[in-house]
Amino acid sequence: QYAPKKEDRFTFGLWTVANQGRDPFGDVVRPPLNPVRSVQKLSELGAWGVNFHDNDLVPFGSSPAEKDRIVRDFKQALNDYGMVVPMATTNLFFHPIFKDGAFTAVDPSVRAYALQKTMRAIDLGVELGAKTYVFWGGREGVDSEASKNPMEAVKRMRDAINFLSEYVLDNGYDLRFALEPKPNEPRSDTYFPTIGHALAFIYTLDHPEMVGLNPEVAHEHMAGLNFVHGIGQALEAGKLFHIDLNDQKGPRYDQDLRFGSENIKSMFFLVRLLENAGYTGPLHFDAHAYRTEDEQGVWDFALGCMRTYNILKAKAQRFDADPEVQALLHTINTGDSAHQSLVDQVRQGYSKDLARQLSETNFDVETLGKRGYQYEKLDQLAVEHILGTR
Numbered sequence: 001q002y003a004p005k006k007e008d009r010f011t012f013g014l015w016t017v018a019n020q021g022r023d024p025f026g027d028v029v030r031p032p033l034n035p036v037r038s039v040q041k042l043s044e045l046g047a048w049g050v051n052f053h054d055n056d057l058v059p060f061g062s063s064p065a066e067k068d069r070i071v072r073d074f075k076q077a078l079n080d081y082g083m084v085v086p087m088a089t090t091n092l093f094f095h096p097i098f099k100d101g102a103f104t105a106v107d108p109s110v111r112a113y114a115l116q117k118t119m120r121a122i123d124l125g126v127e128l129g130a131k132t133y134v135f136w137g138g139r140e141g142v143d144s145e146a147s148k149n150p151m152e153a154v155k156r157m158r159d160a161i162n163f164l165s166e167y168v169l170d171n172g173y174d175l176r177f178a179l180e181p182k183p184n185e186p187r188s189d190t191y192f193p194t195i196g197h198a199l200a201f202i203y204t205l206d207h208p209e210m211v212g213l214n215p216e217v218a219h220e221h222m223a224g225l226n227f228v229h230g231i232g233q234a235l236e237a238g239k240l241f242h243i244d245l246n247d248q249k250g251p252r253y254d255q256d257l258r259f260g261s262e263n264i265k266s267m268f269f270l271v272r273l274l275e276n277a278g279y280t281g282p283l284h285f286d287a288h289a290y291r292t293e294d295e296q297g298v299w300d301f302a303l304g305c306m307r308t309y310n311i312l313k314a315k316a317q318r319f320d321a322d323p324e325v326q327a328l329l330h331t332i333n334t335g336d337s338a339h340q341s342l343v344d345q346v347r348q349g350y351s352k353d354l355a356r357q358l359s360e361t362n363f364d365v366e367t368l369g370k371r372g373y374q375y376e377k378l379d380q381l382a383v384e385h386i387l388g389t390r
């Protein structure tokens with residue numbers, strides 16, 4: 001019943017299942033995983049597609065002949081196992097050239113090279129069918145505030161996104177951009193640290209209609225924020241182009257844990273929101289297996305991400321269909337009908353007449369202040385659904 005299926009639109013980054021477990025304190029613990037093998041295994045598990053950074057597929061410095069061979073084999077694997085590539089991105093953080101960032105680096109040669117690398121990676125992504133192109137800030141940030149003017153960094157980022165938007169249009173590509181905020185790591189501070197910062201930036205671009213968001217659970221939690229609310233705002237703005245699902249224990253380093261392995265309650269409300277809002281984009285997992293795992297543990301991890309999403313989806317549907325929940329929500333949302341009509345008119349927009357009506361209305365503030373909202377009862381119902389007792 002919860003087994004993942006292609007129509008669930010689950011995707012994984014090639015870098016997620018191929019994560020070899022290297023961390024700042026220890027070396028790799030798993031052998032490299034070939035992209036073709038990842039495509040095969042993920043397809044068998046029920047995933048819909050895979051995403052990649054240019055260098056996840058074509059190693060940095062490959063010759064044109066090597067690149068052609070790799071791309072040919074990869075296309076064959078996608079075909080053989082019925083997998084798609086809905087998203088692609090650029091690795092602008094691994095090579096030492098990017099140690100001061102890419103689009104916002106102080107060195108103009110680095111900024112120009114970052115554009116060249118991204119144009120090539122866009123070409124590759126589009127060739128493999130990508131419809132969304134992700135921009136994660138990587139090392140776009142500072143360790144020392146003395147190094148850069150933060151206003152100049154915004155301008156440099158805007159120059160890059162505007163230029164690349166035109167590149168996409170000029171080539172007639174069917175591709176949208178999705179900005180992925182993160183507050184820190186690997187730099188001690190990253191520019192555009194949260195959903196809100198990125199969203200505000202989008203409206204200053206030349207082609208705001210082409211640019212949306214790729215928010216990640218772990219990253220907003222690192223910033224101490226409510227991910228469900230960030231996603232709500234992105235959805236409401238029509239800017240949720242993509243999503244990075246994973247999990248995180250509080251505001252620490254980026255943990256990229258298996259989806260739903262920690263914050264079960266907020267992930268329940270996240271899945272409920274995505275499903276009820278009719279989000280139809282990819283459900284992408286940007287996470288990796290614990291460092292303790294061998295290859296089998298990686299597949300256990302991948303299946304776990306997808307199953308947990310489907311289980312939470314079923315639980316959210318049961319919660320919304322529960323008559324007691326429905327009755328409670330109805331009561332909670334019902335008030336004085338005259339006042340309901342006033343706020344309905346506010347939604348329609350301002351008029352002098354409405355302003356006059358509002359200023360002449362009497363409110364029983366004593367009674368309104370004494371109201372009990374029954375949120376304890378409602379929340380307990382949610383908890384019981386999550387725990388499986390209803």
Ligand code: GCO
Nearest residue numbers: 089134135136216244254286
């Ligand atoms: C991180 C990021 C990355 C990006 C990926 C795609 O680990 O901090 O989440 O995994 O999502 O580079 O751009």
Ligand code: MN
Nearest residue numbers: 254255256286
């Ligand atoms: Mn990460």
Ligand code: MN
Nearest residue numbers: 216218254256
């Ligand atoms: Mn992350």
Ligand code: MN
Nearest residue numbers: 180216244286
């Ligand atoms: Mn991510």
